[in-house]
Amino acid sequence: MQRRRIDLTSGDWDEGRAFPKHDTTEFPYRLFSAHLEFQEAALDYCLGIVSRAGSGQRERRMAFWGTLALMRCVSSSPAAALSALRNRIANESDRLEPQIYDEDGEDEDAVDIEPGTAFAIDPELNALMARAENLVHEADPKMAALVDTLLPLIKKGANPVVFCRYLATAEHVRDGLRKAFPKLTIESVTGVLTPDERRDRVAEMAPADDDKQLSRILVATDCLSEGINLQQLFDTVVHYDLSWNPTRHQQREGRVDRFGQPAELVRSIMMFSPDSAIDGAVLDVILRKANKIRKTTGVTVPLPDERGPVTDALMASMMLRRGTHRQLSLDLRLDDGTRALETSWRDAEENEKKSRARFAQNAMKPQEIAPEWQKVRSLLGSPADARQFVERAMARFGVPLEVRKTILLA
Template sequence: MLDEKYNTIDIPNATDDIRKEFAQYYIQRRRADVERWLDEDTPFPKRESGEFEYSLSNEYSDYYDDVLDFTLNLTKKEEQHEGRKRFRYWSALALLRGVMSSPAAGVEMLKNRIRNLEIPDDLEYTTSNPLMDDDFGPARDYAPTDVINKTAWTDYENRKLNDLAGKLEKLTGFKYDYKAREAYEIVKKWLADSDSTVIFCRFIATANYLGELLKTALEKDFKNIDVQVVTSEDPDELRKSRIEEMEDSKLRVLVATDCLSEGINLQDKFTAVLHYDLPWNPNRLEQREGRIDRFGQTAKEVKAFLLYGKDNPVDGVVLKVLLRKVREIRKSIGISIPFPEDSKSLIDSVMQAVLLNVKPSRRRNQIALDFDQVDEVKQKEIIATNAIQRAADREKASRSIFAHPAIKAGEIEVDLKQSDESIGDTKAVENFVTEALASVFGVQVSKNKKGYDLYTTNLPSVLRNILPDKPKLKISFHSPTPEGYIYIGRNHLFVEQLCQILLAGAIDPESQYRPARASVIKSRDVDIKTTLLLFRVRNVIEEKQTHNQLVAEEMLIWGYRGAASNMDVLSQDEVKTLMALAEAHSTMSKEAKADFLETELESISKLRKEFDDIAINRAEKLIESHERFRKLLGGTRYKVVEPILPMDLMGVYIILPDKS
């Protein structure tokens, strides 16, 4: 945020006045609003959402009953100290979540505890459940052993925890872990359909365990498959480099924790997401799926599926009470909603209701609990449903403010096209980069079916260091970018540095790289002498109320036929066409070129007033554009103090008719 007062704004829960104020600076539109706006193709993938269920193996089901018995006893034990009571409940919940995430996560929680830790009675216990998933920010993917360590275990409970850990260590692998086996079957099918997959896990131990299982199994099924694991154990730069290195493989599987659910976009390498562990906060669901379902995804359809245990009561209530409802609302209104206010305490209350009412069953693959018949769970579900609906209603109201329906494409289309003219549209960037690299630096840039092959050998180091260290790179100037290509847009550092080198070289006679600022050619593309000029125009713009100033700088092309004094001015389209297409059809001596150029420069020097008028006219048009946007969106009024005169004459290009 440029204005710090908006750094902490809570849009979903803000008052109408605050939202209206913020709407002056913020535009929110659905995908459907922009996909064909101004007749441009802005493609987004279609998201196929769904669920896969799995059943516990007989051995894991028996084990789960034992854990459930143990955790239920934890929550029922009498504790006078309120803090100790809360930590026993949280420990029970942590153990259930860890055991059902994976044997590895469960064992880590059961074994990695500090025995006989002294816990003073006056310890200030937090009142917020530390197991609840945060809305935003770095996710905590480590096992919550700090919670378990702060629980006062009896000698019997310590022996039981050790016994449970020993049993769980024997239930690893596809033979007993049907959850991992089901994930393998899903991913195997997706890979056969060429869907590279991201699998999100809750805990580091689960991600490492699952990654090892899948790598061993999938490498037997597919050649040249790359299976990687990324967790918060790795530094940020290592995570990014590990993902970038997967580019060379056509089939990819990335097992990750929520450390990747924000920040790193994966749409250029993956087309499917599998939620191995259900997030307890629906905001995390959208953050995970948004890594692949975003602009720049070249696949027409992406997959986003939940994996849940049909005999796991915690999975059941998370799915029924939270995730399905949020997905239904997204499908109906076309956008994702942020989960309601005070979401962590809401989810915590639902979990507590489940844990206090669940009952283990010795029947195979069946947990005897019908939540629809439990009043406390039903009440919590109603509260959650109402909160989700309020969030959806607020989102609809916000959209009516932030969508700015008053903006009509036709009213600003001309301004947007002029903006592209000034800063360069996709085609202009493509022509500039490919032609400059070839003509100024002698760099080989070869067209291929999807973009270009760029050979980096002759690139100056300041440009080469921006790109991956490879002798040959595939680049594209279009977004979405084909898989395996580097996107080079007008805001890319490579383009910026290339501009700086050429601009500096154009005015420095000692520079190694000097683009031509003047030329004289004979061409059959004109029937009268035609002169094209390239100006750098700068305008100082001032806010009327605050008097804050900014400088708007752009390149301006202009041209005329015949003598300069006649002012037979070319249209912008005519100038652009000649700039792009005019070719020399016969040769001229250096002396003849110099004479023509010297004569024309002398004539141009007498047009100072005409050129100043061009700069002033351009400045007025900029303010008219600003004013149109201000009327549509509200905001600051501007005025031009004055153009910086004279304009800088950057290039003179003379085209003489070729009569031969």
């Protein structure tokens, strides 16, 4: 029998009082012209690489992975984009795919390091690096949007966690928030810290008795999306960077929205730019479809195991948003991948519906289960039965017993 959280919070169950209400919102922001032009230039450069890729499956896939890895960094922040453009990778290109889809292995501690690119240095790539370096020192529309998002929440006493994908972005956000909110406690936790150091950094943010009314802000990468509970100190999650894995997206919110959260209301805010072809592709291909399934079934369904169609669908969506139609045969292959992904999402939704219908607690009648439950309970025995067993066993061995505060001691 499966009991989902919705089963506990939607009815008259007493357990529902242990969970806060969850308010989910989106916060769209506009890109400045210089940032939009940089994103479009980077995407055009990557699509050119894809168009020139060979017809072999590996060559084409490598071009796709390199494109998506770079575009993730470009949409995160100019600092992350610059780091990715500067980083070079040699024979580790196969490691790009798990990083793109937020599936870093358990043995990879620094999950937030910007991936390098497999593209050869050329004048166009050098020009992109120069653009990124200039943008690092200019006003950031995404950072300004974050401040606008947090201002009303801070006034209400909220304590947010801002999740970023990459180390460079997290450091950029931390520094920007310290300038915007100089009176608040603002720290960052990234993969450069050991697990123990991460726990200590979070614990040190607990307020002293005389300043419990002051809000605190934690900037974190996905090294904190699992393993460390944050519900005692924080009550709001801001997705500064979109996760490309719906399971990771839920894990971020699960650090705060969980059993024992003292706040009655937990907020989660997803930031994205409607100007960005990258954000639009991820929303359409991954997050909105996963959210639709979650609303239908009550659970988050992970990405389909076969990532080829996911990659094809993301590339097709970005090409469509840029109005790019290079190589008709390539477009047709991307369309095939998009259709395959749609089929995988539908299959996942139907399988989850069947599973929930088969094991859902609402499908079982208490009056029908009660007799079987009573039989099992009688077989397991009561506390009195356990006491009687101990008394008889000790008597058999000649061990005297005495009662001290209702506890039997030999």
